[in-house]
Each structure stands twice: as C-alpha cells, then as structure tokens.
Amino acid sequence: MGLVVPHWEISGVSSGCQQGGCLTCSDYNGCLSCKPRFFMHLERIGMKQIGVCMTSCPPGFYGTRSPERNTCTKCRSECDSCFNKNFCTRCRAGFYLHLGKCQENCPEGLVRSDTQRECVPRCPAECEACVNSETCARCRPGLYQLSGRCHHVCPEDYEPSDKLMECTPQVHCEVGEWSEWSPCSRSGRTCGFKRGQETRTRQVLQYPSAFGNPCPEISEMKECLVKRRKCAGGRKKNERRNRNNRKDKENQEGRRERKRERGQERERDTGEREDSENRNKTEHRHRRGHDTDPVSPDDSLPLLLHFHH
Known part of the structure; x- marks a missing residue:
C-alpha cells in the first residue's frame, strides 16, 4: 500500500x-x-x-x-499514477513509460530518460538534447535552432542570433508615404531665379535587422522652373548693394592714391639724397684741388727780388 x-x-x-x-x-x-x-x-x-x-x-x-x-x-505496482488499470501516466523509479506501459527496458530506437522516467527517441546528431527523434530542445555548439531543428545556416527570411543561438525572423525596413513637394527654391530663396529645385521626404517606420532589407531613399530632389520674379524689397537691396560697391570702389581708389603718394615721396627722398651726396663730393674735390695748386709767378716774385738784393 x-x-x-x-x-x-x-x-x-x-x-x-x-x-x-x-x-x-x-x-x-x-x-x-x-x-x-x-x-x-x-x-x-x-x-x-x-x-x-x-x-x-x-x-x-x-x-x-x-x-x-x-x-x-x-494502479499497477510499477505505476506511480495511472488513468486506468491498463494505462500508466507516470512510472515508479527504475521503470520507463512507453505507450502507457511502465517497463524496465525501452524498445529499439528509444533510450531511457531517468528524469522523465520515459522512453525517449535517440536525439539527432546535431542535437544536444531533444524532445523526440525529430525535435531538438538544444543544439550542439555552433548551430542555430529553429522550430526544433538545428541549422548551420539559417533558412531564407531568417537570420542567425549569436546571443540566442537561434534563427530569428528578418526584419525589413518600412517607410511611410512621401510628403508633398516643397516650393521651388534655389540657395534657400524662392524668388529671383528661373531654375530651382523641389524636394520631398518620407519617414522610416521600421528600421531593418542586421540582415534585413535596407531602407530606400527617404528624400528626393528634382529640377523645377518658375517664372522669374523679383524678390520683395529687391530695389532697396540693389540700392544698398550699389552703395556698398561704390564705397568699395572709392576705398580701392583711395588705397591706390595713397600708395602712389608714398611712391612719389620715396622717389623725392631718393633724389634729395643723391643731390646731397653729389654736392658733398663736389665740395670735397674743390677742397682737395685748392690744397695742391702750384705757386703763381706773382707769389714768388718778392722772394726772387730779395735774393738779388
């Protein structure tokens, strides 16, 4: 009992x-x-x-x-629990359940599981643990599990997860609808030109997984033509631009004039220095010539007269 x-x-x-x-x-x-x-x-x-x-x-x-x-x-003596006299649902230790019967040895093709006390199928070669002969509970190292099977390479529409060692569904990029085309513009302006560009964009709704389909372009640009029209306030801008141009021209002329005056001053300074040097040289020659002039006959006459006396 x-x-x-x-x-x-x-x-x-x-x-x-x-x-x-x-x-x-x-x-x-x-x-x-x-x-x-x-x-x-x-x-x-x-x-x-x-x-x-x-x-x-x-x-x-x-x-x-x-x-x-x-x-x-x-229940029968070898059963721990049963549904009726002839159908066990769990066996006592040392017995293994197969098709409602508790037996000491399992049929060919099955192996004993001490934890489950059942006869379980021999695992496929790629399984480390299995539920039955076709369903793996855990794959061998380096293999990826998907729906009870182990794969070296994940099937189409799946990608490997090295963290989970499973084949996970690929996630493809999804984008929303295009926006309206922007107004025709050029260099940030919407006036003062004939040829410009229009742009439109769309949002990314779902970013892709590592092996999923990448996102398409999310912005587009096209050429556009507009009837040339002057920008509001264009006359004032032109007048201001012309004034600035005149000021720039005047400043440039003033710089050129000052540069020309400085050049003339340098030329005058150079000429004055040359004139001064020439005068000095002339005076020096005169002085040297005066010191070496021969004695005139008039100067020597008194000496001769004195000698005869």
Whole structure:
C-alpha cells in the first residue's frame, strides 16, 4: 500500500458524517457511502480500514464510476499514477513509460530518460538534447535552432542570433508615404531665379535587422522652373548693394592714391639724397684741388727780388 496519508490531511477528504462527502457512515469505519460524484477511498490505518469520500483519487489510484458507487482503485505496482488499470501516466523509479506501459527496458530506437522516467527517441546528431527523434530542445555548439531543428545556416527570411543561438525572423525596413513637394527654391530663396529645385521626404517606420532589407531613399530632389520674379524689397537691396560697391570702389581708389603718394615721396627722398651726396663730393674735390695748386709767378716774385738784393 505504501505510506498512507491520514484522511484529515488530504485535500477534498470528507471524514465522518459531519463532512460534506459522506452519505452514510459509522464511528468505526468512517464513510460507508459517498454523495454523488465523490469517490470512496479506503485508507488502511494499522489493521483497520477507514472509508474517506474524495473529489478525486490520490496519486497511485484511479477512479472508477458505476451507478452503485464511485471508488478509487490502486494502479499497477510499477505505476506511480495511472488513468486506468491498463494505462500508466507516470512510472515508479527504475521503470520507463512507453505507450502507457511502465517497463524496465525501452524498445529499439528509444533510450531511457531517468528524469522523465520515459522512453525517449535517440536525439539527432546535431542535437544536444531533444524532445523526440525529430525535435531538438538544444543544439550542439555552433548551430542555430529553429522550430526544433538545428541549422548551420539559417533558412531564407531568417537570420542567425549569436546571443540566442537561434534563427530569428528578418526584419525589413518600412517607410511611410512621401510628403508633398516643397516650393521651388534655389540657395534657400524662392524668388529671383528661373531654375530651382523641389524636394520631398518620407519617414522610416521600421528600421531593418542586421540582415534585413535596407531602407530606400527617404528624400528626393528634382529640377523645377518658375517664372522669374523679383524678390520683395529687391530695389532697396540693389540700392544698398550699389552703395556698398561704390564705397568699395572709392576705398580701392583711395588705397591706390595713397600708395602712389608714398611712391612719389620715396622717389623725392631718393633724389634729395643723391643731390646731397653729389654736392658733398663736389665740395670735397674743390677742397682737395685748392690744397695742391702750384705757386703763381706773382707769389714768388718778392722772394726772387730779395735774393738779388
């Protein structure tokens, strides 16, 4: 029988006629019959059996219904739990479930799983763990999982995720509708020209994943023609521009005149220096010539006269 849990500790148990499950009872044997839809379960306490009415049978038992009474019947010895006498839903340790039967060895092509206590298919070569012979629960290193299969290269419309080691759906770029064309303009102006450009744009609604389709152009430009028209305030701008041009011209002429005057001053300075140097040279020659002139006959005459005397 195994360990018997006292009926007052089992959820759903009705003990004695005071409990809602019992229809008839005795002080010695507990419930003798149960209300409709309750199961009669016999618990052994020492040499005595106590009847307990339960909404469902405990583990290791299965419920059978009949017009006379609903009872809990023990599963086969190798079953931990069962659906009926011939169909186990979980096996005891050392047995492995296959098609509702608990057996010590699995059929050919299946292997024992101690954690599940079941006979499971041998995993495909690319699987590290599998649900069955066609469904992998975990792939070997370097492979990407998709829908229970392992792939070296992800199929079309999927891309590898090295973080998850899975094939994830590709995300392609999505863009919105084009805006209206902008007014014809040129260099930021909308007047004063004949040929210009118009532009339009659209927003990115969904950016692509690493391998998804990239976004198309989100801006376009085209040439445009407009009837030439003067810009508002153009006359004033032209007058101001002409004044500025005249000022620039006057400034340039003034700079040229000052440059010409400076050149003339340098020429005068150079001429004056040359004249001064020439005068100095002339005076120097005169002085030197005066010092070396021969004595005139008139100067030497008194000396000769004195000599004869």
